[in-house]
Structure formats: C-alpha cells, structure tokens
Amino acid sequence: MNETDFATLVATTQKTLQHVADQFAPAVFASSLAAEDQVLTDMILRSKLPITIFTLETGRLHAETLGVLDRIKETYGVEIALYRPQPEAVDAYVRQNGLNAFYESVDMRKECCRIRKVEPLNRALQGNRSWITGQRRAQSSTRAELHVQEQDDAHDMVKFNPLADWSEADVWHYIRSNNVPYNPLHDKGYPSIGCEPCTRAIQPGEDVRAGRWWWENPESKECGLHVVDGKLIRIKPVSTTA
Numbered sequence: 001m002n003e004t005d006f007a008t009l010v011a012t013t014q015k016t017l018q019h020v021a022d023q024f025a026p027a028v029f030a031s032s033l034a035a036e037d038q039v040l041t042d043m044i045l046r047s048k049l050p051i052t053i054f055t056l057e058t059g060r061l062h063a064e065t066l067g068v069l070d071r072i073k074e075t076y077g078v079e080i081a082l083y084r085p086q087p088e089a090v091d092a093y094v095r096q097n098g099l100n101a102f103y104e105s106v107d108m109r110k111e112c113c114r115i116r117k118v119e120p121l122n123r124a125l126q127g128n129r130s131w132i133t134g135q136r137r138a139q140s141s142t143r144a145e146l147h148v149q150e151q152d153d154a155h156d157m158v159k160f161n162p163l164a165d166w167s168e169a170d171v172w173h174y175i176r177s178n179n180v181p182y183n184p185l186h187d188k189g190y191p192s193i194g195c196e197p198c199t200r201a202i203q204p205g206e207d208v209r210a211g212r213w214w215w216e217n218p219e220s221k222e223c224g225l226h227v228v229d230g231k232l233i234r235i236k237p238v239s240t241t242a
C-alpha cells in the first residue's frame with residue numbers, strides 16, 4: 001500500500017471512530033492491549049474522543065501485557081479501566097478443576113474464558129450503546145466475515161470493528177510512524193497475545209493466531225467474547241457508515 005492509500009485508510013478509520021462517538025454514544029472500546037488495539041487507543045486518545053477504553057484483566061496476563069498499561073499512562077496520561085473476574089467464580093473453578101484445567105477440554109477452556117473474560121466483558125458493556133474492537137478480517141478463519149459495523153444481538157448493541165480492512169503491515173506501519181507504545185512480546189514471535197498459559201510464540205510461516213489455544217482446532221479458537229452458544233455472533237453486518 002502506498003502512502004496516499006495508507007493516509008486514506010487512516011482517515012477513514014478516524015472518521016469511523018468520530019462517527020461512533022457522535023452517533024452511537026455511550027461507546028466503549030474493549031482493548032486487549034494488542035498491536036491493533038494500540039492503534040485504536042492512539043487514535044481515540046490523540047483526538048480526545050469520548051470513548052471509554054477498558055481491558056479485561058483476567059488475572060493470567062503476561063507481565064509484558066500489564067506493562068502496556070503503564071506505557072499508555074506515560075504516553076497519553078490516561079488510565080485504562082480494568083475489569084476483573086468475580087473472585088468467587090475463579091476460586092470455585094480452580095478449587096473444582098485446578099488452575100490450568102483449560103488444557104483438558106474445549107469445554108473447560110470455554111468455562112475459564114467465560115469466568116475470566118465473558119462475564120467481565122458483559123459487565124463492562126452494560127449501559128452502553130455501542131462497542132469497538134480491534135479485530136481484523138485477515139487475522140483468522142473465524143474472522144473472515146468481519147464487517148466494520150455489525151449488529152450485536154447478544155448484547156443488544158452496535159459493534160464496530162474499525163480495523164476490519166487493515167492488514168498486519170498497515171497496523172505496524174501506523175505504530176512505527178506514530179511512535180505508538182506496544183507490547184514487547186510482539187517482537188518475540190507473539191503476533192496475537194492472550195492469557196499467558198494460553199499463548200505461545202509462533203514459527204515463521206505459521207498463522208498469526210496459531211499461538212492462541214494451540215492445542216485446539218482453528219474453528220474453536222475464540223474466547224467467547226464474540227461467540228454465543230458456540231456460534232460467532234456476527235450475523236447482521238451493517239454497511240460501513242463513515
């Protein structure tokens with residue numbers, strides 16, 4: 001992509017974020033502190049858009065990921081809101097199944113994600129009209145039909161994926177050009193970063209999400225944040241509005 005096309009892509013994305021802030025307030029951005037999320041965080045905070053940024057602090061994140069929170073505060077003077085799992089639910093799961101039972105079956109893994117991610121996400125989304133994610137279409141087979149704007153019936157909200165059309169190269173071009181802080185694990189073979197025990201580095205040529213829940217089939221590799229009853233909740237795409 002040449003610089004003119006890239007500038008157009010950035011401008012379109014900024015316009016989408018402004019549109020969300022203007023027309024779909026209150027709006028929140030669910031950041032996992034990954035490279036894509038850092039692009040959106042930079043755009044939101046530099047433009048001082050009234051969009052609350054939060055992250056799900058699952059209790060199993062890498063120290064490097066938590067360090068990104070400090071880098072954001074240093075760079076923009078803003079603290080990202082943290083949503084944590086209910087301690088009683090975590091205690092019960094660990095007591096009954098063990099700390100790392102998610103390796104035993106997809107169901108066990110989904111239950112852990114439900115407790116540590118899905119329930120806190122639902123809490124974070126409550127009372128808002130729209131939410132934003134940093135998902136990209138090219139990230140995996142489960143995201144191939146991603147749209148910039150979608151109707152999220154499960155949460156009765158409008159969901160925006162402003163980076164749906166971005167490539168990985170676009171993300172890194174933006175980060176380097178704008179000196180955006182990012183997770184140092186990305187430089188160590190981790191293109192996609194989740195909880196520490198469920199993420200590994202990938203080898204050259206592997207799919208970018210191959211390091212997430214690597215012991216499972218590609219089709220089951222979503223954490224439940226975008227899945228209901230085993231199905232991706234991406235059923236009502238809406239044409240791009242900005």
Ligand code: SF4
Pocket residue numbers: 058060102109110112113114116117194195196197198223
């Ligand atoms: S990614 Fe792993 S540790 Fe994190 S919530 Fe899901 S199963 Fe649990």
